[in-house]
Amino acid sequence: MQTRALPYLLLLPSVILLGVLFLYPFVLVAWQAISDDAGQLTSAHFSEMLGHWKFNTAFKNTLYLTLAVVPIQMVLALYMASLVTGMKRGRDAFLYIWTIPLGISDLAAGIIWLSIFEQSGFLNSFLVTFGINEQPETFLGYQNKGTIFLAIALAEIWRATAIVLVILVAGMGLIPKEYQEAAEVFGASRWQRFTKVTLPLLKPSLQTALILRVILAFEVFAVVAALGGTNLPILMGEVYQWQFVLRDPNVAAAFALVILGISILCTLVIMWFLRTPKGATI
Amino acid sequence: MNVDGTSSAMRWTFRVSILVLCAWVLVPIYLLITNTLSSPEEVVSFPKKVWPSFNLESISFFINFAGVGQALWNSVLVACVTMVFSISAGAPAGYALSRFDFRGKSFYRVLILMTRAFPLPLLALPLAVLYIRIGLDDTILGLALLHTMLALPFAVLITYSLFSGIPVELEEAAWTLGCNRFQAFYKVIFPLVLPGLTASAIFAFVISWNEVFGAAVLTIEHRTLPAFLLQGLDQAPLHLKFAGGAVLVAPALLFIFLVRKYLFSMWGIANR
Numbered sequence: 001m002q003t004r005a006l007p008y009l010l011l012l013p014s015v016i017l018l019g020v021l022f023l024y025p026f027v028l029v030a031w032q033a034i035s036d037d038a039g040q041l042t043s044a045h046f047s048e049m050l051g052h053w054k055f056n057t058a059f060k061n062t063l064y065l066t067l068a069v070v071p072i073q074m075v076l077a078l079y080m081a082s083l084v085t086g087m088k089r090g091r092d093a094f095l096y097i098w099t100i101p102l103g104i105s106d107l108a109a110g111i112i113w114l115s116i117f118e119q120s121g122f123l124n125s126f127l128v129t130f131g132i133n134e135q136p137e138t139f140l141g142y143q144n145k146g147t148i149f150l151a152i153a154l155a156e157i158w159r160a161t162a163i164v165l166v167i168l169v170a171g172m173g174l175i176p177k178e179y180q181e182a183a184e185v186f187g188a189s190r191w192q193r194f195t196k197v198t199l200p201l202l203k204p205s206l207q208t209a210l211i212l213r214v215i216l217a218f219e220v221f222a223v224v225a226a227l228g229g230t231n232l233p234i235l236m237g238e239v240y241q242w243q244f245v246l247r248d249p250n251v252a253a254a255f256a257l258v259i260l261g262i263s264i265l266c267t268l269v270i271m272w273f274l275r276t277p278k279g280a281t282i
Numbered sequence: 283m284n285v286d287g288t289s290s291a292m293r294w295t296f297r298v299s300i301l302v303l304c305a306w307v308l309v310p311i312y313l314l315i316t317n318t319l320s321s322p323e324e325v326v327s328f329p330k331k332v333w334p335s336f337n338l339e340s341i342s343f344f345i346n347f348a349g350v351g352q353a354l355w356n357s358v359l360v361a362c363v364t365m366v367f368s369i370s371a372g373a374p375a376g377y378a379l380s381r382f383d384f385r386g387k388s389f390y391r392v393l394i395l396m397t398r399a400f401p402l403p404l405l406a407l408p409l410a411v412l413y414i415r416i417g418l419d420d421t422i423l424g425l426a427l428l429h430t431m432l433a434l435p436f437a438v439l440i441t442y443s444l445f446s447g448i449p450v451e452l453e454e455a456a457w458t459l460g461c462n463r464f465q466a467f468y469k470v471i472f473p474l475v476l477p478g479l480t481a482s483a484i485f486a487f488v489i490s491w492n493e494v495f496g497a498a499v500l501t502i503e504h505r506t507l508p509a510f511l512l513q514g515l516d517q518a519p520l521h522l523k524f525a526g527g528a529v530l531v532a533p534a535l536l537f538i539f540l541v542r543k544y545l546f547s548m549w550g551i552a553n554r
Contacts, residue, residue: 004384006463007381007382008378008384008386010377013374014371014372014374014375014434015390017371017430017431017434018393018394018431018434021427021428022397022400022431025405025409026400026405028411029404029405029407032407079299083296083299083303087300092542094304096539097304097307097308098303099538099545100307100311100535100538102538102545103488103492103531103534103537103538104531104535105493105494105531106492106494107492107494107508107527108527108530111314111523111526111530112313115310115313115314115317116313120326120327120328120330120520121330124328124329125329129329158306166545211399212398215400215401218401219403219404219495221494221495222494222495222512225512225515226515239404243407243499244499249407252407253407256401256404259401263399263400264399264400
């Protein structure tokens with residue numbers, strides 16, 4: 001029958017959803033950012049955004065946070081993944097424990113680290129009980145931007161390293177054992193096997209993980225809201241502010257386009273930088 | 283491997299690293315639970331005890347707090363609708379990708395993979411405008427549609443890997459025995475993929491359950507739990523936040539435990 005039409009029929013629901021809820025809205029948000037109420041092209045929303053005193057701070061904070069969090073996550077996840085491959089017993093149990101944060105929302109992660117960093121929290125209790133500090137500190141007060149940043153970075157590393165770990169463990173599972181064995185036969189040390197065999201073959205997974213993490217890092221929102229309130233402006237927080245508090249969806253859309261722009265730019269850079277040469281796949 | 287000094291030192295670093303990393307993941311969760319199981323006075327007292335007093339005042343205060351019950355119910359509703367939508371649109375696509383070669387297949391795959399290179403929560407902004415126009419603003423259905431968009435790429439990729447794992451010969455055997463395509467799928471393939479389908483449905487549930495930004499932008503009266511908590515962040519008392527955080531975390535933990543096996547097959551295939 002219809003066998004020719006069948007695959008298209010099966011794809012149809014998801015294609016409709018993608019078209020109506022993904023492609024069209026992105027056109028809409030772009031239009032919202034560059035047009036006024038009368039439907040004329042305007043750059044007013046962008047100049048309002050760029051002229052606002054918080055824009056530069058939010059942009060820098062988001063960028064610094066990404067630069068602080070993502071490299072640590074990649075290294076930590078690589079280390080965890082190589083520990084997992086070295087395990088003989090208990091592999092599944094440890095993997096489950098390490099992937100627990102995968103199920104925890106960014107808001108919940110923020111609240112979890114709030115219990116540690118707030119003024120009557122566990123860190124202060126620890127420092128005072130052991131006589132390191134005499135008074136509890138206001139780590140998350142507006143005058144302590146440095147510790148707010150640190151708390152957010154820790155919460156992000158804690159929460160989102162798991163997704164990188166899962167991608168890398170899955171990727172390592174695809175590398176045939178023979179390559180490792182061959183390298184061992186030729187006298188490669190553990191470290192050499194890691195850098196000369198595992199890392200190059202893991203490139204596609206590293207690429208996927210890096211793209212995903214960088215994009216998620218640009219979208220960071222609820223962790224910052226829970227730990228920093230409005231003391232540490234970030235891009236996604238500004239989108240929310242303009243949409244809800246200042247009630248200017250056009251400027252919010254302009255912010256959204258900035259996030260979209262840097263996300264796409266970073267995706268392209270990472271794809272080019274970690275490209276796999278033709279014919280070098282497993 | 284020989285049992286000399288260096289290799290035993292390495293074994294110890296190996297063990298210690300594993301334990302430290304487990305503590306790094308588990309201790310913060312434990313501290314949240316301690317706070318949740320302490321009375322409101324204990325939560326703000328100083329210095330804080332590391333053991334919970336198993337006082338249920340905080341949690342009962344949270345459950346009885348105005349709006350929490352409704353928010354919880356909304357969260358469950360949105361997550362269930364998301365689950366149904368993403369599986370019923372994603373599974374047929376996954377099946378088509380695994381069983382047919384057709385024009386536009388690679389384009390479709392690129393489209394699905396492309397969604398991951400976009401900050402999807404931002405979709406909430408244009409959808410807010412769109413929904414007001416078509417009367418879907420501040421509704422369960424509207425939010426569930428956004429969450430479906432977040433979960434759909436995963437549903438397609440997981441079901442694609444599931445169906446690819448089942449030999450097409452099984453289906454062909456059923457055809458020769460007189461089943462039509464639909465019967466063969468329903469009687470042979472469906473029972474085999476059911477556990478995997480359930481896993482990807484659960485995954486869709488967790489994505490929706492945890493989503494904050496879109497829920498906060500798209501709903502006003504019909505807040506889900508994360509949106510409700512976010513709204514109250516600057517004025518809510520600490521014990522309310524901690525109890526809310528714990529309620530948010532608990533089901534997600536259980537669900538991730540249930541689908542842990544599929545996490546890896548999903549990302550394995552998603553890499554290619």
